[in-house]
Amino acid sequence: MTAPVEPVGLSRDEMARRAAQDIADGAYVNLGIGMPEKIAQYIPAGREIVLHTENGLLGMGPSPSPGNGDPELINAGKRQVTAMPGASYFHHADSFAMIRGGHLDLCVLGALEVAANGDLANWSTGDEGAIPAVGGAMDLVSGVKAVYVMTSHCTRDGRPKLVESCTYPLTGIGVVDRIYTDLAIIAVTVRGFEVVELSPSITFSYVAERTDAPLMDSRTEIENQ
């Protein structure tokens, strides 16, 4: 006789690996600081993805080997990186011209909350004592062709991050296209949240219970297409 096992979703690395599979060969991509950065490690063999970092580098490569870093070659998270063959450096206004002008194919960002209409909140909890800091998030969501969110499905204390409407200050209105969580891949469409893939051992109702907005099951549609 065993106690019921609580289903376990994807780990952060598994989420990154899964998201990486959906990035097309040749895409120009900005990966947000934190969890989304991991995606770079899991680009499938044979695909060439060009990474953009908003502090002025297109063609960002992995961290330098020990002792080979340059403190003036860093990413948006201010960690040392490298430059790939075919890279280019440019100034900040040119970098955000790329972003705002719709030249990047995809950005993947973290989230505090995503609403069913695609609103994103990811820059401020609005707390009294917090130092407000926005960085490039508002520019990315307003300019990049596709905006994916990569996040745990719920907060550490179990509160759903996918909600009917955001309670935190917004980063952008109606900007999110797709959400990769530990539990599922969810498209944000005119109809709201639609599950397009469940993580192994996760059921639709398990996700729906942890989502604070109506959730549609679009898996069959997808599979039948």
Add this chain to the structure above:
Amino acid sequence: MTAPVEPVGLSRDEMARRAAQDIADGAYVNLGIGMPEKIAQYIPAGREIVLHTENGLLGMGPSPSPGNGDPELINAGKRQVTAMPGASYFHHADSFAMIRGGHLDLCVLGALEVAANGDLANWSTGDEGAIPAVGGAMDLVSGVKAVYVMTSHCTRDGRPKLVESCTYPLTGIGVVDRIYTDLAIIAVTVRGFEVVELSPSITFSYVAERTDAPLMDSRTEIENQ
């Protein structure tokens, strides 16, 4: 017994030489197509002037020696030029950022008409059959710190170019600071046209007769300062 000799003002080259004397060492200068271009040949020895051409070159040098030109190294008048040590190339939006942003110290332009309030008309005669063409003139007059005009005092058929108010379509409003003509050097101030220097053998009344607006004589003021 000889007939009275008609006074003769400065030649084009003499005008260019005179205007060149008033350009400070180290100045960043844009010289308009045509007569103002000649100024570059007369920069006094010991002064270093950096010439800007709006098609993307700072540090423009003289025409290339025969056989050494590059059809892709040209000035705004589309004639082949050279680049001086310390030159730089840039694209058109950056070039006009320099102009509009007030970074150039001086431009010298031709004129159809200059009004006593500093209005300039130099891009269109408004003729029916003419092809309208403005180039960079409106940008230059709106952005450069000082705008000098270099022009014959009258048109070929003897009509004054310095007028009470322009009849041709305007290039800019209240933009001209100083005018170099074959007859005189005229400052444009809040009080209107003020002669600050007469060409050799030219009298004030001779200039005043050929000016279609009130003309003040500021030579004494200048000399007494």
Add this chain to the structure above:
Amino acid sequence: MIDKRTASAADAVATVGDGATVMIGGFGEAGSPIELIHALIDNGARGLTVVNNNTGSGEVGLAALIKNGQVDKMICSYPRSANSTVFPDLYRAGEIELELVPQGTLAERIRAGGAGIAAFFTPTGAGTELANGKEVRDFGGRPHVLEHGLTADLALIKAQVADWHGNLVFNKTARNFAPVMAMAAKHTSVQATTLVTPGALDPEVVVTPGIFVDLVVHVETPAQESDLVANGASYP
């Protein structure tokens, strides 16, 4: 693998359709992508709006495209040139439209289009007839004109060196409008005199990053407009 090379100039203009807006690099002959313009003549698309500082000279390149009746409207700052009657004749006959824009405003509108800036306030042209009908607002006591970003369906660009990713460097004043036009068009095609593999260009000296470029054609010995005009050439 990212490889934006194509062997054919025809491919480079294949996305164009009737009524398209086409930005063409160049200031006079410097930077004029003659071979790509001639491919656009071969393509035959009509009703085009063309953005270029000038209107070409002789009967090659841009002037030939206009002469071939493919251009309904020019957006430029200086439509006169020493060696062309093509545009002036059509303009006087009322057969081609002209939107005259101050040169710096033209460059800035193209940059704005490429940078996602919908509109901007500039002092250039305030109080002149080129501001007629436009919103004017005072900033710091000076009138400024509201000008709108400009985008295009296709940009045709000449570069000195391109790598397979589309990273570009230019030759001297041939750079002019090319970098901002590459940004402002949905599809940007480049003719490059030299092609190199990614990594051959120093990332510090790239002028146009490859993200702004879709296709690169190798044109090893590009024709120079002034030579063609001097020889009385015409196209097609």
Add this chain to the structure above:
Amino acid sequence: MIDKRTASAADAVATVGDGATVMIGGFGEAGSPIELIHALIDNGARGLTVVNNNTGSGEVGLAALIKNGQVDKMICSYPRSANSTVFPDLYRAGEIELELVPQGTLAERIRAGGAGIAAFFTPTGAGTELANGKEVRDFGGRPHVLEHGLTADLALIKAQVADWHGNLVFNKTARNFAPVMAMAAKHTSVQATTLVTPGALDPEVVVTPGIFVDLVVHVETPAQESDLVANGASYP
């Protein structure tokens, strides 16, 4: 002869006065002109408004300038950093003002200031609290926020190589805000790791033309912020 070199970092900040607006290049430590900032601390000017993407780290450079009580207001996009409590403590105590600007809007406002563009409409931030109180207008069916150009009295910049005319090239991502800040300030001072004579830099690779630079100081072995912070350094 044009020679913008000066031997003294004190000279490079001498134009600053109390209440001045100072743009300081750098994104994190990359491109931070530590030696010029320390000269500004020695100068002692107070009531400054400082424009930088961040607020410094440790108790050197920008963080030291703030700690020294010289800064009344920061204009930045990301005032938090891993290794600083200087700004957060003052901000929570209500002793320093913050104007928070999205990073791309900050860069574009600085470029606009340098380019003579009074204001522009951007989609960034529309519908968020950072657009509160700002004019919003629809273009192409999307709301855009009106943002104003930003200028400064002084810009402090770190370059890799400068020539005597002030032409600059940078090192990798240390370029960041420097080129637009050099454009937007009345007076721009540069610390360069290498100084060369005019003509030594290829005109094709100059990033910041000398027209935007007023003074150049040779700082052959610039301190790196992370090293100073790791060593627990503070200034003065």
